[in-house]
Amino acid sequence: MGVKLLLEHDKVEGIRYYDTYRKNGGYRAAEKALKMSPADIVEEVKKSGLRGRGGAGFPTGLKWSFLAKPEGVPRHLVCNADESEPGTFKDRYLMEFHPHLFIEGLLISSFALGSNTTYVYIRGEYAWIPDILEQAIDEAKNNGWLGKNIQGTGFDCEIYVHRGAGAYICGEETALIESLEGKRGNPRMKPPFPAIQGVWMRPTVVNNVETLAAVVPIINLGGDEYAKIGVGKSTGTKLMSACGNINKPGVYEIDMTISVEEFIYSDEYCGGIRNGKKLKACIPGGSSVPILPANLLLKTAKGETRLMNYESMSDGGFVSGSMIGSGGFEVLDEDQCIVKHTMTLARFYNHESCGQCSPCREGTGWMYKILKNLEYGKGKMSDIDLLWDIQRKIEGNTICPLGDAAAWPVAAAIRHFRDEFEWHVLNPDESQKRNYGLAHYADPIHVAASA
Amino acid sequence: MIKFSEEKLNKVKEVMARYPEGKQKSALIPVLHMAQDEFGGWLDTPVMDYVAELLNILPIEVYEVATFYTMFNMKPVGKHLLEVCRTGPCMVNGCDDIIDHIKQKLGISEGETTPDGLFTLKPAECLGACGYAPMMQLGKTYREHLTKEKVDKLIDELRAQAKN
Numbered sequence: 031m032g033v034k035l036l037l038e039h040d041k042v043e044g045i046r047y048y049d050t051y052r053k054n055g056g057y058r059a060a061e062k063a064l065k066m067s068p069a070d071i072v073e074e075v076k077k078s079g080l081r082g083r084g085g086a087g088f089p090t091g092l093k094w095s096f097l098a099k100p101e102g103v104p105r106h107l108v109c110n111a112d113e114s115e116p117g118t119f120k121d122r123y124l125m126e127f128h129p130h131l132f133i134e135g136l137l138i139s140s141f142a143l144g145s146n147t148t149y150v151y152i153r154g155e156y157a158w159i160p161d162i163l164e165q166a167i168d169e170a171k172n173n174g175w176l177g178k179n180i181q182g183t184g185f186d187c188e189i190y191v192h193r194g195a196g197a198y199i200c201g202e203e204t205a206l207i208e209s210l211e212g213k214r215g216n217p218r219m220k221p222p223f224p225a226i227q228g229v230w231m232r233p234t235v236v237n238n239v240e241t242l243a244a245v246v247p248i249i250n251l252g253g254d255e256y257a258k259i260g261v262g263k264s265t266g267t268k269l270m271s272a273c274g275n276i277n278k279p280g281v282y283e284i285d286m287t288i289s290v291e292e293f294i295y296s297d298e299y300c301g302g303i304r305n306g307k308k309l310k311a312c313i314p315g316g317s318s319v320p321i322l323p324a325n326l327l328l329k330t331a332k333g334e335t336r337l338m339n340y341e342s343m344s345d346g347g348f349v350s351g352s353m354i355g356s357g358g359f360e361v362l363d364e365d366q367c368i369v370k371h372t373m374t375l376a377r378f379y380n381h382e383s384c385g386q387c388s389p390c391r392e393g394t395g396w397m398y399k400i401l402k403n404l405e406y407g408k409g410k411m412s413d414i415d416l417l418w419d420i421q422r423k424i425e426g427n428t429i430c431p432l433g434d435a436a437a438w439p440v441a442a443a444i445r446h447f448r449d450e451f452e453w454h455v456l457n458p459d460e461s462q463k464r465n466y467g468l469a470h471y472a473d474p475i476h477v478a479a480s481a
Numbered sequence: 482m483i484k485f486s487e488e489k490l491n492k493v494k495e496v497m498a499r500y501p502e503g504k505q506k507s508a509l510i511p512v513l514h515m516a517q518d519e520f521g522g523w524l525d526t527p528v529m530d531y532v533a534e535l536l537n538i539l540p541i542e543v544y545e546v547a548t549f550y551t552m553f554n555m556k557p558v559g560k561h562l563l564e565v566c567r568t569g570p571c572m573v574n575g576c577d578d579i580i581d582h583i584k585q586k587l588g589i590s591e592g593e594t595t596p597d598g599l600f601t602l603k604p605a606e607c608l609g610a611c612g613y614a615p616m617m618q619l620g621k622t623y624r625e626h627l628t629k630e631k632v633d634k635l636i637d638e639l640r641a642q643a644k645n
Contacts, residue, residue, distance in 0.1 A: 104501070116568045116607040147499075154514070154552045155608050157621035190499040195510050196551030198606070212509035212542075214549040230504055271612055273570045279612035317569060317607075360570050360611065374569045378606045384549075 032298075033259050035247035035267045036124065036131065036240070037283045046162070048169035051130040057175060059249035063138040064183050071142035075245060077253025079265035084110055084201070084238030085316055085356040086431075087340055096225040097143055098233040105233040107145035109136060109242055110206055111152040114198040116317035116378060117358025120269040121239035123281040125152070125159050128243070129166035133189065135242040137175055138249055140187045143235055147188050151206050154195040163191050198382035202430045203236040205384065216386050217430035240269050240357075260286040264339035268357055270299075274312075275363035277301035286339035286354075290314070291328050293338050294361060307363035310468050311447075314343055315355025317375050318435035320442030321368070322352050323471035333477035348442065364468035368450050369461075372443040373401035379436035387428040393420050394436045401440075404451060407458030414451050418444055447471070483520060483531045493535055505536050509546055512536065513553060522562070523554035551606075559594040559601035561639055564618040565627075567604045570611035579615045580604060582629045586636060599643055600636070 034040070044050035051057075063071055076091030097105060113121040124132055140148045152159060167189050171177045178186050192210060194200050200209045204218035207229045228234020244266060248256045257265045264286040273279045276294065278301035284293065293299045294309065303309050309324040329336055331350035336342050343354045362371065380394035400417050403409045421437035428434075444451060450466045485493065493512055500507035512532055513524065520528045524547050533540040547553045554562075563583060567576050580591070583602055587595050594601040610616045613625035624635065 113609050114607060117570055117611050119609045119611055119613075122609055147501075149499075153609065154510075154550070155618055188499075192499075192507075193511055193514060194550070195514065195553055197549065209510065210507060211504070212506035212536075212538075212546065214546055230501060273611035273614065274573055279614075281612070313569075358611065360573075362573060366573050371569050371572065374567065374572045378568050381551075381606050 032283070032285045032288065033267060034283050035251075035256075035259075036128070036243055036269060037281075040127070046127060046129060046166070048130060048166070048173060052173075055250075056130055057134055057173075059246045060134050060137050060175060061181070063141060063249050064181050064185070068142045068144060071138065071249070074248055074253035075142070078244075078248040078256040079253075079263060080241065080244055080248060080256070081263070081265075081340065082238055083240035083244065083268065083357070085115060085318070087354070090237065090241055093225070093237070094143060094235060096223065097235055098226045099144065100233070103232055104146065105144055106229055106235075107136070107140050107143050107148045108206065108210065108229060108234055108236045109148070109150040109239060110201060110203065110236050111150050111156075111239050112194055112198075112201040112206060113156075113239070113356075114153055114201050114382075115356045115358055116375065117273055117313060117360040118271050118316050118356040119273075120271040120281050120357055122156055122159065123271070124239055124243055124269070125156075126162060129163050130170070131246055132239060132243050133163070133166055133170050133175075135245045136189055137170070137180070137187060138245050139235075139237065139242050140189075141180075141183075141185055142245075145235075146186050147190070149210060149229075150189065150191045151200070151210055152191060152193055153200075154193045157193070160191040160193055167191075197384075198378075199384045199430070199432055202432065205430065206236060207234065214384070216384050217432075219429055261337070261339055262341050264341060264354075268338075268354065270338070270357045270359050272300045272359045272361070274359075274361035275304045275307065275366065276361045277304050284338055286337070288338050289328075290336045290338055290343075293359070300359075300361065303361065303363050305363075307365060308468055308472060309361065310364045310366060310471055311362045311368060313352075313358070313360045313362075313439070315353045316358035317360070317378065318438055319353040319355040320348055320351070320438055321372075321446065322442070323446050325472055325475050326350050326446070327352075329475065331475065331477070333475070348438070349445075352442070365465060367405075367465040368443055368447040369401065369405050369454050372440060373398065373405045375439045376401045376436070379432065383432060383436070387433065389424045389427040390433040390436060393424040393433075396420050397436070397440055404454050407454070407462050409451075409455045409458075411452065411455050413455070414444060414448065483527050485515070485519060485535075489515060489519065497536070506538050506542065509536060509538070509543065510550070513543070513547060517553060521557070522560070523557050557594070558603075560599050560643070561619060562601050562603060564603045564605040564608070566606070566608045566610070566614070566616055566618075568607040570607070571614040571616065574614035576615040579617075579627050579629070579632060582632055583636075586633065597643075599640065 080090045081087040200215040205215040209215045224234040330345045376398040425437040529543040616625040
């Protein structure tokens with residue numbers, strides 16, 4: 031069993047409610063933090079090495095240290111609970127089943143950043159979760175953890191839950207801020223960065239749900255102790271939401287020292303591929319990160335065992351690696367069609383593009399159309415090169431990273447599964463009746479001997 | 482007459498008070514959710530104009546937001562909106578079969594409403610329930626691990642409910 035910091039009390043009945051949470055050590059970190067100076071809390075978070083758990087992996091302590099503190103201007107912590115990256119459902123799990131852990135993290139972080147009014151921007155479709163959070167907020171308030179003069183410190187803090195209305199783009203922090211202001215979710219040009227001018231032009235920090243929850247064990251253990259868990263720059267634990275063709279889909283907390291093979295096949299986690307099938311491919315960190323064939327997933331191009339952490343997952347760059355991203359871990363078995371799967375993702379990004387930048391607005395539509403033709407047996411060989419060309423023209427040419435997020439899955443699918451695309455073109459009729467299958471995608475990779 | 486009840490109006494005021502003085506526009510999306518729930522499941526122009534009036538903003542500021550977000554319906558929908566996810570993780574778990582089954586059972590295509598006004602079928606993009614696929618959103622709830630049998634049962638129950 032690996033270390034559990036966030037889901038330590040996952041099996042405790044009633045952990046959703048204040049009394050049980052408190053009895054199991056809840057709000058101990060808040061007690062400790064409220065006796066520290068805000069600057070010391072930021073220092074502990076820096077020492078912990080915590081990296082943003084929403085997908086980008088930016089160091090949280092560093093992000094916090096950028097927050098401007100002009101005299102007389104209120105500043106805000108805004109939690110990004112707009113979890114919408116296909117394959118990702120871990121924040122939902124934390125909010126639904128561990129609301130007090132989340133609120134304790136929000137409180138400590140609000141205190142550290144000096145946010146007297148903190149907002150949780152939650153995706154609109156999670157329509158039942160605001161009720162759970164608001165109940166927990168009321169309980170916390172009744173016990174003196176929110177509201178005025180918290181625990182006699184003189185610090186005031188209110189937390190409000192703000193529902194979105196179905197827009198993936200609002201997971202991008204400047205789009206989220208626009209949406210919180212009651213506007214369309216169009217990402218802003220940067221600079222100014224939110225840390226200087228965010229919501230209502232006030233200094234703002236936007237952090238993911240899991241990131242803020244992780245502040246609780248960081249304060250309990252101390253930053254140095256937290257940093258000892260994991261490996262290298264992948265400190266602490268990470269929640270993975272596992273889905274696809276596996277025996278045990280669900281949310282798992284891992285310390286980032288285990289191998290991908292162990293995560294997929296051990297009974298503690300995914301429990302192996304469903305129906306005794308073979309592993310074909312995997313998107314290890316949410317739909318935006320590169321898909322990898324089985325052979326490159328389990329071992330790096332250098333022939334080393336690939337581990338479930340930031341560095342190992344990205345070993346080889348985009349040529350032969352991927353990213354841990356948001357932790358949305360989707361496994362595809364030998365019966366799955368990469369062309370069709372890529373098509374559903376292209377449709378997703380086309381639907382979710384805000385339309386502000388033409389490369390993304392137009393490009394995602396063209397990628398979807400071309401992939402649809404390929405999938406339904408109407409594709410040409412030149413379409414594969416055209417797809418490659420379009421994704422390259424989107425990447426890096428948009429205001430926000432949605433363009434990159436739409437380009438990468440298409441690029442990686444062609445890079446690693448080009449012969450499956452070609453098979454669709456060469457066998458238009460057969461491809462409507464059966465899938466390409468496992469082919470050579472699990473074959474051992476030839477590793478060049480080092481000189 | 483498009484008007485919230487006194488109770489709902491107090492809720493609107495409470496929501497508006499969550500944001501700083503003069504930033505009442507921030508309450509727009511929460512209030513649009515309330516309006517859609519209250520006034521027939523979609524946002525007709527007079528409804529959006531009413532929301533604009535409540536928040537003291539221009540009607541165009543409401544229209545441009547309402548049309549941007551997927552959850553706001555710009556035309557009437559059935560009493561029950563069946564939103565079946567069809568993105569990658571649901572696709573590899575058989576959402577196509579579920580969508581086809583619903584189409585057949587209800588005799589409608591994607592985006593259509595049954596003649597009795599009871600059901601609208603709408604394919605959805607990822608709803609964050611990938612580990613519990615295939616799934617659909619129904620009102621404020623998620624229906625997960627769907628099978629044809631579960632869909633049949635659900636539709637039959639909702640039909641029976643409508644008769645009572």
